[in-house]
Amino acid sequence: MNMPSAPLDRYAVRYIEADGSHTQGPDCKNWGCAVLTIVPFDRRPLDAIVINGTAHALREPVPAMAYLLQHRAFAEGVVAAIEARAAAAFAKVYEPDEYGDAFKGRSALWCLHLQGPDEVHAAPTKEHAERAAAMVNERDDSGLVRAVAAPWPHTPDSHAEDVGRFITEWLLPRWQVEALRAAPNDQGQGNG
Known part of the structure; x- marks a missing residue:
């Protein structure tokens, strides 16, 4: 390389x-x-x-x-x-099994999937997606939207383009984003 x-x-x-x-x-x-x-x-x-x-x-x-x-x-x-962009680049360059079990179980690209409206939003990590999903599910009592962490269904490049907005759109309280x-x-x- x-x-x-x-x-x-x-x-x-x-x-x-x-x-x-x-x-x-x-x-x-x-x-x-x-x-x-x-x-x-x-x-x-x-x-x-x-x-x-x-x-x-x-x-x-x-x-x-x-x-x-x-x-x-x-x-x-x-x-x-930056970490998500690096993960996306890594995913494009290396085949998953090129290094044997070294990366087994690691999906580099994750998203927050809003089931109902069927929207996906690129997340930096699986943990970020899980935390945001828990927050969405806790706030929405209508039953119309269910949020889950899921593997990113699109290209690594589209994940890299979308992931920069994740923290402010999904993990910060809305009042804090507006104040900032x-x-x-x-x-x-x-x-x-």
């Missing part, structure tokens, strides 16, 4: 310590992963996103916990979408 010759991008968050020095969080493969390395209740100021060793300053320092709270749902969506969309994006959104 041919591997890319270019190095992969590396992302991290940069903190300002009490003495004014800077420390960097762990290296990650994408911005979403870097955001998710922030420890809840970390009050150190965050002043930059570091990409491939170059710091990209936020408009102003922000407490790390506030940055995590503001961007967590989107960061989780980014990570899930209505909130002004002035805390470094453009830079990180």
Whole structure:
């Protein structure tokens, strides 16, 4: 298998310590992963996103916990979408039995299937689809819709196109999505 010759991008968050020095969080493969390395209740100021060793300053320092709270749902969506796209690419390249039992029982592509309207919505993982199905079934008492986790019935490319919307459409409470969309994006959104 041919591997890319270019190095992969590396992302991290940069903190300002009490003495004014800077420390960097762990290296990650994408911005979403870097955001998710922030420890809840970390009050150190965050002043930059570091990409491939170059710091990209936020408009102003922000407490790390506030940055995590503001961007967590989107960061989780980014990570899930990247993982799903990688799974889709893997599914296109490798035959399931090429590696014997190594991937037995693992369906790379999952969806939330709304039975009744017969809709499918690409999910990052089977666990995401199961959690969303439980939420839908708990909220709908009409009996007209039943939600289940199911293997993705379409192409890997169509799964990759659809999966990025899953977290905000199916797992976040509607009021939280609306609040995030209505909130002004002035805390470094453009830079990180």
